[in-house]
Amino acid sequence: MEVSKENQKILTEFKEYRKKQVNNKGNKNSQKTLLSDKYCLEKFANFLGNKSLKEVTKKDLKEFLDQNIDFSGYNLLGGKLKVFYRWIDDINGVEIGIRECPKIMKWWRAKINKTKDSKKLKEEELISDEEYGQILNACTRDRFGMWEAMWETFWLSGARLGEVASMKIKDVTSKDGNCTIYVPTSKTESREIPLPEYPFRLERWVNNHPHREEKDTPLWVSLASNNFGEPLVKDSIAMIFWKLKKRIGVKDTISVHNFRKTRATKMFSARSKDGGLIYSDKQIALFFGWSPLTVSQRRKEYDLSGVDELKKTVFGNSETHEEGYDIQKKKYEKMKDDYETRMAKMEKRMKEMQHQYEMLMKYPNLRKDIYIDPKEREDLGENGLL
Structure with missing residues (x-):
């Protein structure tokens, strides 16, 4: 069933609103977000038939969402409908905050995937040493x-692709x-990340950087002759990594995001001698730029004053200190040699x-299966061509 003309008009107005919408970082919605909006809301409009999107009931929403048994589809559609009906409330004069749930969606809760095989996913998604x-x-x-330095930075920092690219x-x-x-x-807030090992490759790249x-120059730049020195964007970095993994045959x-998952697993699993x-969960939240709630549902506070304590803990337990800076320096010098x-x-x-x-250009006869003058043959032999 096609979307009714009335609903088409409503969705067009919503699309224009979303195009102009700016988040708290001053960024507009991406094309990917706009396409996702279109897919989800047109699917809901098709379900409604001739019924207006503005006349929807809680029963309509529940019937539609209950058709999507898959938890990811259920969560995506529900999230998009929350944004849409927050906008509907706003144009109807209802006072509602940018993060507040619209009245018609207050009953909805995202599903948790209880069947997820986390052990299997870890084995498949972690990057081994x-x-x-x-x-x-x-x-x-x-x-x-540069590329060695970049992969080293992802490996040690666990930072997001966009964070490292910027x-x-x-x-x-x-x-x-x-x-x-x-x-x-950053997706959350800009932050400092103390690296658990000294990044010799990153240091070498900073010293070799053409600028x-x-x-204030971008750290990662193109080294190709046709656009030498231009900043690398995150999509280019992702494509380079995709080609690299295909070439070397890793799983x-x-x-690139799996560097982050790997570093997180290492830090969650790290244990002292006793x-x-x-x-702590708070320190991990600071390191990765997460809300403490995503690290542990029991964590209610997010206090950035713990950064100095985090650095002390990271540097105090880093492999750099365990092995000794001088030893790592010697390793780096050998690698450099x-x-x-x-x-x-x-x-x-x-x-x-x-x-x-x-x-070969001087003696074209060498490239043909014909007689070669003895003097030419002697000259060619001296130059390793015969």
Whole structure:
């Protein structure tokens, strides 16, 4: 059944409202959000038939939502209807807050997936230490070391893709063998993240950055000749990682976001020598930029004054301190020497190939199965072409 003309008009007005709507960070709704609105509300309008969206009852809503047994579909549709009827209340002169539930939807609650196999999901979605090593080793064309530094930053910080993508050079701070990064753009609030290990690759990239003297420059930039130095956007980073994982053959279930899940699992599982938890729920909330309620339903407070205590705990229990800064520094120097040796060999090989190419151009007979003059043959033999 098609959407009635009256409901089409209402949905068009709502779409224009959503296009202009600005959140508390000053950002407008994305195209993805607008398409999701359209899909959900048109589905509901089809269910209603000729009945107006403005004349809906609680019974209509319950019958429609109960058709969607899948918990994710139920939650998505319910959430969209809450936003829509909050707008309906607003244009009808009903005073309602931006986060307040409209009267007609007060009965609705999101479903919890009680059948979710968290153990299986963890096994499939976590990045193992071996896979992380594969990811780093696959950056063979990483002349400046940027991609190694980026994957290292995701691995250690557990930050969101958009948070890491928005970083600038000045957002990396090192002091006394510890490193803190600042994420200026976040889903919740901008924050500092103390890294549990010293990021030698990130330090190397900051020192190699083509605009390292300009601290307000984006940290991650394109190194391609056609757009050298332009900021990388998060979609480009996600695509690069997708291609990388396909090339090296790590499990297909992981994405950039799985660095975050992996770091969260490590911190939740971390134990002291006596078996106690190293990180409290509050500290984990600060580290990942979560509301404490998402870490534990018992956590009611969210106090940013705990950042200094969080740094003390992270740095005090980091692998950097357990292993020793000097030892890690030696490891980094060895890695750097190996890298430079590999680069020197590659440059030497490139020169040899260039020379051989010039010789091939000088003696075209070599490229044909015909007689070669003895003097030419002697010259070619000296240059390793015969």
